[in-house]
Structures are given as C-alpha cells and as structure tokens.
Amino acid sequence: MNVIGYISSIFKGVISLLKGMKVTGSYFFRPWTVVTQKYPENRKTLVMYERMKGEIVMPHNANNEHKCTGCGICEINCPNGTIEVISKQIQTEEGKKKRIIDKHIYRIGMCTFCGLCVKTCPSNALAFAPNFEHAVFNRAKLTKVLNQEGSVLEKGVE
Amino acid sequence: MNFNIYDFTSFNQWIDNYLYTSLSPFWALIVEMTIIGLVFLTGYALVGLFLVYLERKVCALMQNRIGPNRVGPFGLFQTIADLIKLLLKELISIKQADKLLFNLAPFIVIIASFLCIAAIPFAKGLHAMDFNIGVFYVMAVSSMGVVGILIAGWSSNNKYSLIGAMRSGAQIVSYELSVGLSLITMVVLAGSMQFSTIVEAQSDGWFIFKGHISSVIAFIIFMIASTAETNRGPFDLAEAESELTAGFHTEYSGIKFAFFFLAEYMNMFIVAAIAATVFWGGWMPLHIGGLDGFNHVMDFIPPFVWFFGKTFVIIFLMMWFKWTFPRLRIDQLLTLEWKYLLPINLLNVLLMALMVLMGWHF
Numbered sequence: 001m002n003v004i005g006y007i008s009s010i011f012k013g014v015i016s017l018l019k020g021m022k023v024t025g026s027y028f029f030r031p032w033t034v035v036t037q038k039y040p041e042n043r044k045t046l047v048m049y050e051r052m053k054g055e056i057v058m059p060h061n062a063n064n065e066h067k068c069t070g071c072g073i074c075e076i077n078c079p080n081g082t083i084e085v086i087s088k089q090i091q092t093e094e095g096k097k098k099r100i101i102d103k104h105i106y107r108i109g110m111c112t113f114c115g116l117c118v119k120t121c122p123s124n125a126l127a128f129a130p131n132f133e134h135a136v137f138n139r140a141k142l143t144k145v146l147n148q149e150g151s152v153l154e155k156g157v158e
Numbered sequence: 159m160n161f162n163i164y165d166f167t168s169f170n171q172w173i174d175n176y177l178y179t180s181l182s183p184f185w186a187l188i189v190e191m192t193i194i195g196l197v198f199l200t201g202y203a204l205v206g207l208f209l210v211y212l213e214r215k216v217c218a219l220m221q222n223r224i225g226p227n228r229v230g231p232f233g234l235f236q237t238i239a240d241l242i243k244l245l246l247k248e249l250i251s252i253k254q255a256d257k258l259l260f261n262l263a264p265f266i267v268i269i270a271s272f273l274c275i276a277a278i279p280f281a282k283g284l285h286a287m288d289f290n291i292g293v294f295y296v297m298a299v300s301s302m303g304v305v306g307i308l309i310a311g312w313s314s315n316n317k318y319s320l321i322g323a324m325r326s327g328a329q330i331v332s333y334e335l336s337v338g339l340s341l342i343t344m345v346v347l348a349g350s351m352q353f354s355t356i357v358e359a360q361s362d363g364w365f366i367f368k369g370h371i372s373s374v375i376a377f378i379i380f381m382i383a384s385t386a387e388t389n390r391g392p393f394d395l396a397e398a399e400s401e402l403t404a405g406f407h408t409e410y411s412g413i414k415f416a417f418f419f420l421a422e423y424m425n426m427f428i429v430a431a432i433a434a435t436v437f438w439g440g441w442m443p444l445h446i447g448g449l450d451g452f453n454h455v456m457d458f459i460p461p462f463v464w465f466f467g468k469t470f471v472i473i474f475l476m477m478w479f480k481w482t483f484p485r486l487r488i489d490q491l492l493t494l495e496w497k498y499l500l501p502i503n504l505l506n507v508l509l510m511a512l513m514v515l516m517g518w519h520f
Binding site: 010017020021023024025027028031033034035036038 | 481483
C-alpha cells in the first residue's frame with residue numbers, strides 16, 4: 001500500500017463512520033421520531049392497520065346477509081382444523097334442494113392466521129379484521145360462530 | 159464551619175484533624191479508609207446502575223424506541239428492579255469448573271476497576287489518592303482486569319468462555335499500547351503524571367485546545383482504544399452475543415454476573431473520567447485566556463458539576479459509537495490497532511514533543 005492510499009483510506013474511513021453517526025445522532029436528538037406506541041394508555045386513540053390479521057370474520061351486509069355457501073373449502077384447507085362448517089339441506093320455493101350453513105364455527109385458539117381460508121374462499125365470504133384483544137378467562141369463549149343469528153345467504157351468490 | 163463547595167480541601171482537612179485528635183493515629187487511618195471505601199462503594203453502585211439505565215435509554219432513542227418506561231417515572235427504577243432480580247437468582251455451580259478460580263474471577267475484575275477510581279480527581283480536594291505517577295498507576299491497575307477475564311474464561315470449562323477470554327486478552331494487550339501512548343502524548347504536554355497538576359495546568363485552557371492538532375488526534379485515538387479496552391461495542395468481540403452466547407461470562411449467574419456487568423459499566427465511567435481529566439480539564443471550568451468576565455461566570459458552576467458533565471458527555475460519545483457501528487472482525491480489529499493507531503500514535507508523540515520544544519502550543 002502506498003503512502004497516499006494509506007492516508008486517504010484513513011480519511012475515507014473516518015468520513016464513512018461519521019455518516020453512520022449522523023444517522024443515529026439525528027434520531028437521538030429528535031425524540032419525536034420514536035415509533036413505539038404505549039399500548040394500554042393510547043387504547044382509546046389506537047388505530048390499527050387495515051391489513052392487520054387480528055381475527056377472521058364473516059362480513060354481513062345491512063340486511064343481515066352473508067356470502068357463505070357452506071361449500072366447506074375453508075374447512076378442508078385449514079391446516080389446524082380451526083374451522084368447522086355445519087350445514088343443512090333445505091327445500092327452496094322452486095322445489096330444489098339447497099345447502100345452507102347452520103353454523104360456521106371458528107376456534108381462534110387454534111388459528112395461526114395463515115390466511116388460507118380467506119384466500120381460498122370462492123365467494124369471498126371470509127375476511128381479516130384488525131381486532132387483536134382476544135384475551136379471555138374461559139377457553140370456551142375462544143370458539144366463535146361467525147355467521148350471525150338469523151342471517152341468510154346473499155342473493156346472487158351461488 | 160462554612161465549607162466551600164468549590165474547594166473541598168478545608169472540609170477534608172477538618173475531618174482529618176477531627177479524627178486524629180479524637181482517635182489514635184492507627185484507628186484514625188482505619189476510619190478514614192473505611193469512610194472512603196464506603197463512599198466509593200455507594201458511588202460505584204449508584205453510578206453503575208445509572209449508567210445501565212442511561213445506556214438503555216440512549217440506545218432506545220437511537221433506534222427510534224422509548225426504552226424502559228414502566229418502572230418508576232421514565233423507567234428510572236428499572237435497573238434497581240433488575241438488580242433485585244439478579245440478587246435473588248441462583249448461583250449455579252459448574253460441575254467441571256475450577257471452583258476457586260471460577261469464584262475468584264469476578265472479584266479480580268471488579269477490584270481492578272475499583273482501584274482505578276481512587277486516582278480520579280472529582281473536584282478540588284475530592285481526591286482519594288494524589289499520586290505523583292497518577293496516569294501510570296491508572297494504566298497499570300486497569301490492565302489487571304484482563305487477568306480476571308482470562309481466569310473467568312479458563313475456569314468456566316466452556317469453549318465459548320475460553321474463546322471469548324482469549325479474544326479479550328489479545329484485544330486488551332494490543333490496545334493497551336494505544337491508550338498508553340495517547341496518554342503519554344498528553345503527559346508530554348502537561349510535563350507531569352500527577353492528576354492534580356494536570357488539572358491545574360488546564361486552568362487557562364483545556365489541553366484539547368492548548369495542544370490543538372496533536373491533542374485532538376490523541377483524544378480520538380484514546381477514545382477508540384479505550385472503547386476497545388473496556389470490551390464495548392464495536393469492539394465487543396469478547397462477548398459477541400451472536401457467536402459466543404455471552405463470551406467469558408457465559409457460565410456466570412446471579413450476583414457474579416452482576417459483578418461483571420457492573421465492572422464493565424464502571425470501566426466505561428473510569429475511561430471517560432480519565433479522558434475528561436486529561437483532555438477536557440477534569441473539574442476545571444471552561445476558561446479562555448484573556449476573557450476575565452467569562453472565566454468568572456464559569457467559576458460559579460461547582461467543579462463536580464463540570465467533572466460529571468464532561469464525563470457524561472464522553473460516555474454519551476462512547477454509547478453513540480456502540481449503537482452505530484457494527485462489530486469488527488478479529489483481523490480488522492488487530493489491523494486497526496497495529497497498522498493504523500500505533501504508527502499514527504508514535505508520530506503524534508513526536509509531533510507533540512516537537513510542539514512543546516518549539517513552543518507551538520498555547
């Protein structure tokens with residue numbers, strides 16, 4: 001190594017180190033750049049992101065209608081056996097036999113939030129919701145029925 | 159009696175006289191040593207705990223986090239809670255370990271750092287021992303810590319500990335040179351190794367201004383080399399978490415681990431205190447030759463405020479390094495010392511000697 005290269009390598013090294021120190025120093029002297037949120041204190045104003053995978057829900061419209069046809073694809077796809085679809089056969093007005101869901105059971109305690117059920121649902125009946133406060137005192141409360149009381153299948157969804 | 163908070167000499171004299179008139183000389187000496195020991199122990203623990211808190215807070219802010227904020231206001235009691243946890247933990251004894259050395263190692267490390275504090279001047283008159291070879295004494299005593307680290311690594315009977323200890327040994331032995339030579343540069347300027355003389359000599363301007371170019375180079379080298387000597391990042395190869403779990407203190411638990419931890423932080427404090435004393439004037443207020451009004455205003459700030467202020471600014475600098483730079487490889491570490499710091503340092507000593515001879519300093 002020649003002398004000029006040696007000396008310039010010292011200055012280059014110092015400059016590159018100072019660049020790094022500038023970044024951390026600028027964060028240190030601007031405490032308002034802190035991204036940590038104090039959770040229980042800011043619970044009232046906390047806004048979670050839309051894409052947050054908090055829990056699986058079945059969206060219902062204003063007429064209490066959902067899109068689940070009871071095909072059972074979500075149940076087959078679930079790796080943990082989290083979902084259980086209990087369906088029943090009914091007679092329609094035209095005299096045809098049709099399958100509708102009685103209960104769409106979702107056991108959140110077993111769910112890994114992999115999203116396979118949401119992804120594979122042919123009628124987009126399932127979705128993720130951002131609610132993440134699932135702590136309960138009784139394990140039985142972790143078993144949820146996703147379809148609401150008295151809800152029916154939306155018109156036009158087969 | 160009224161005591162001057164700017165000069166503790168009369169206060170110390172008063173305690174000394176009182177003890178020697180009421181007790182026999184032997185017992186007076188014992189009582190004095192006990193008082194000093196207790197004061198230092200308390201200070202040691204408090205400063206150590208505060209530094210751990212400071213480190214976590216500074217590092218958090220640099221990483222856009224808040225850091226400890228649950229225990230007490232602003233998380234101030236977090237480290238006290240941690241200490242209580244460490245005190246309550248089990249001391250696990252290793253089956254194949256060398257029992258005597260294993261138990262001895264933390265004490266050697268902590269004694270080495272404890273001996274150093276004795277030579278540091280905290281304020282005028284607040285000085286346990288004012289050696290005429292103060293700088294040399296600090297150098298000699300602080301390098302004893304590596305013996306403790308080597309013993310800890312050897313006696314743990316664990317390959318991680320042994321590798322960590324060996325790395326630490328290689329690192330401290332090589333960086334000791336740079337620390338010594340950069341201090342020698344300043345000793346050349348001061349013309350004395352006694353800390354009180356060094357501080358007094360800076361009453362008309364700190365050495366970092368008086369020795370300009372040479373002092374600044376020596377200061378930078380001292381900061382780099384002393385960071386390496388205290389085994390702190392980016393030179394924390396001895397305990398590189400991702401490679402060696404915890405390095406030489408892998409097998410230690412409870413209070414013995416706390417000793418290593420405390421000693422590391424106190425070493426940082428000692429190194430910063432020496433840098434503040436030698437380069438930034440220790441407890442001496444900021445004086446600019448010729449500006450009497452300004453000097454007079456600066457004199458109103460008590461010396462221990464100056465001392466701790468400067469020390470904590472340097473500690474902040476060291477934390478800034480640690481949380482910015484990635485860890486060096488062992489070959490990069492040794493290249494930095496032997497190919498860069500040492501030659502620059504040797505030239506710097508010559509430059510400083512030339513400056514002193516020719517009177518180029520202020």
